[in-house]
Amino acid sequence: MLNSDLVVDNFKPDLRSANATIQRGLFIRLLRIIILIFIDILSLSAAWYFATNYTFPSQPILTNNLSLLLVSLGIQFTILATTGVYRAGVHRRDYAGIIKAVSVSSILLFFITLLDEPTNHILPSTYLVYWLTSITGICTFRLLFDLSTNFLRHKGIIRHSMFVIADAQQKDELIEIIEKDNCYKVEGFADSSCLDLRNREDTFKFLRDRNIEEVLISWDSIKNRFFLYWYFYNTGITVHILPTENQLSFSQSRFSLIGELPFPTIAAPLLAGLDFWIKRLFDFCFSLFLIILFTPIYLSIAILIKLDSPGPIFFRQKRLGLHGKQFLIWKFRTMVPNAEKVMAELEAKNEMKDGVFFKMKDDPRVTNIGKFLRRYSLDELPQLFNVLLGEMSLIGPRPLPMRDVEKFQTKHFIRQEVLPGITGLWQVSGRSNIDNFEDVIKLDMKYIENWSILFDFRILLQTLRVVLQKTGAY
Template sequence: MAAYKSLSVTEFKPDLRSANGTRIQKGLTSKFLRVGTLSCTDVLFLTFAWKLAVFYGTPLDSPWTQKVSFLLLILAVEIGVIATKGLYKSGINRRNYLGLIKAVTLSDLLLLMIAFLYEPESYISRSTFLLFWLLSVVFVCTGRLICDLATKLLRSRGAIRHTVFLITDPEDKDSHIRLIEKENCYTIHRIADSSSLHLMNRETTFEYLRTQGIEEAFVSWNAIKNRLYVCWRFQTAGITLRILPTEGQVRHPKSVFWMIGEVPCMTIPAPIIAGSDFWVKRSFDLCCSTILLLLLSPVYVVIATLIKLDSSGPVFFQQNRVGLHSKSFKIWKFRTMVANAEKLQAKLEAKNEIKDGVLFKMKDDPRITRIGKFLRRYSLDELPQLFNVFLGEMSLVGPRPLPMRDVEKFKTKHFIRQEVLPGITGLWQVSGRSDIDNFEDGVKLDLSYIENWSVLLDLQILLKTVKVVFSKAGAY
């Protein structure tokens, strides 16, 4: 890239009402092509191995050798185990012949166990089984070798290569170019120095990468200052980030290693909860919210009655909050303020106790009703958010969803917290609740939670939430 146009922070302000969220990962076509070609080759050679084993093995009257459905079962188990072992991934994984032998052997043993449990008297002969195992190993490895040779031939002619962008300092430029070219599957589109990721140039760089359809970016370790934030930006742009090694590199605790030839390189996962982690967390939320809604239904009735007796207005309070991928949703609470509380807030902004003004917090808020003070002290006003959790708009644990008024004051780096489902409680809430008077400190806690997420951590935060609620620490 010849030059960069500087952008100030104020010139780049995302429009939350039309947020795009995470973009589709670039290079999916080549990924599907690779997986499809390898899996079809494996199916073809495994079918051929089975037919030869049945033909040359000792004949035995069995549904395994006569019905097509059993052949489909064999192929499903074989392909499933190979996929589970990660042997359809790119690079050295698809050339892992020892891994293929282990995967085929394991799948054949699973089939042997299935056959014995299904119909122990009508399985195939031992010679057929051994022939199938031997031919499967030979044929599958041969198929991978053919695919590998064909891929190398096509890449030598400029086909099926990945377009990449290199960001590195001048002193590391030549060594990094040689390292990338050694893999023989990349075409370097452009090269830029570390200033391309500086705050003033960052948005111009990402816009360029998007418009040029760059699939992967190779970045030297020293070129990234705010590593987790930059990794998140690459992921939300749909670009795979590869971090190139330098002398004295410090390993990030959640880094993932991959190889270029014999050189280990690193990728830092973006600080989001996605994929299998998301579905584990979502299943946990769904089960817990269902059980809690059933158990707490009498409490809901009592609280609703007390609110009606205390002041005029609806039982529930709904407010637009900004959730996952900056999309708006309505949060549910028991009403703890007078009916026109939101209109009165503008007159109270001068008394805001949050130093940077992003959030609005105020002790002895005059808008709070008598029963509202009690509900807030024990966080009972938050109970209706279990409906938001049940509907998938929120999680039990996560960064708190904020009103549009607060999110509109975000800096770009704050939007990382919008890449996960918001929660009823979180690490911020059990580490001081309302006593934390600086939004930056709260964001650091939210980010720490996202980076270190596990079901156990969620359970720990939920238990701490109960303790904090009953101690009434920082509640107002």
């Protein structure tokens, strides 16, 4: 029997989906960036005006050309932005980086005007003054901005809200690290039990109600359930992971500094769930396109199945889908009509080591045309209709028969938190050559934890290669 705690509302969304949640704390971050851009443009414009009008007033009118000012601002702003000086924390105070960026852009601008007007260009000494006043203005304004920000934060204003999840003995140490940054307000502390299945919904309700922007979480609290980062991600909460002696490397993470310590950080997207709904739109459009394109192939396979053996063209079977919802999966029939009844007699020959799956290389139930269809995975083509109906995705963990699901342990049900797929990481990593269910689960977890649209696209391309090479197909 299925665990009733894991079979939830049929309309509960995929783990990776969200209802257009905006990144928490986005207003403060955008305000900081806008102010920095404004003071940089103001400094650059003032420096240009001073250098071209008061240093050498006898120069030609070209020095006051508005288009040249705009080109200057465009070049310098682009180079400043690429150096990361509009990011938070130490990045905006990277005065060495600012000086380097302004220097490079000033030299570049000089050569552009030299090539454009070789006989009537601005004097090099003007650029020297422009370079010096630009650096002075930008660094001075940024220092004033930093002092003002620190003053307000000491007053408890414009701080980001932070929640800490770790062992109780780490509480004082972590809070001390956070307070060194003078930009966070710790809104609460809890141990890892707050992420247990029975407490999870209450924890995330608390985080939403308190408008928590960022969470600092110990690796021990999340290492065996890293999929939970999707909960934070789609609530608009940025996650910082407490450093560990082991090297942590996640495709979604980057390092950020808190209290001068580097933390692997998974930033919430500006608009949560957008990438997942792009995936669903692609699933619908691409499956509809393939159904129309493969219509002649569908008809040909149907005729061959009828000529090969008695029985229906299609095979339908109950499978466990998203959040424990059962659905009928469609395949072209590749076995004799009474295949499921015969399977009980073949259980002793199961080649899966732990017996969760049933896999047999020379399965006597497979028909002649069925062997050909399986070799090239053509039997899976009708599942495009399951994708079209929203029961499956093109890419995802493979939906399993109820016979296999009945042998699941509680930890295995995490694969039901996302839409099942026609193909997935398991299929492109060996398919039937993998003879241990725990290895399958590891691949499913790797897919869930590292999912992105690009990852799906890579699996799709690898699937084509695996199908053509007939890797692990039987």
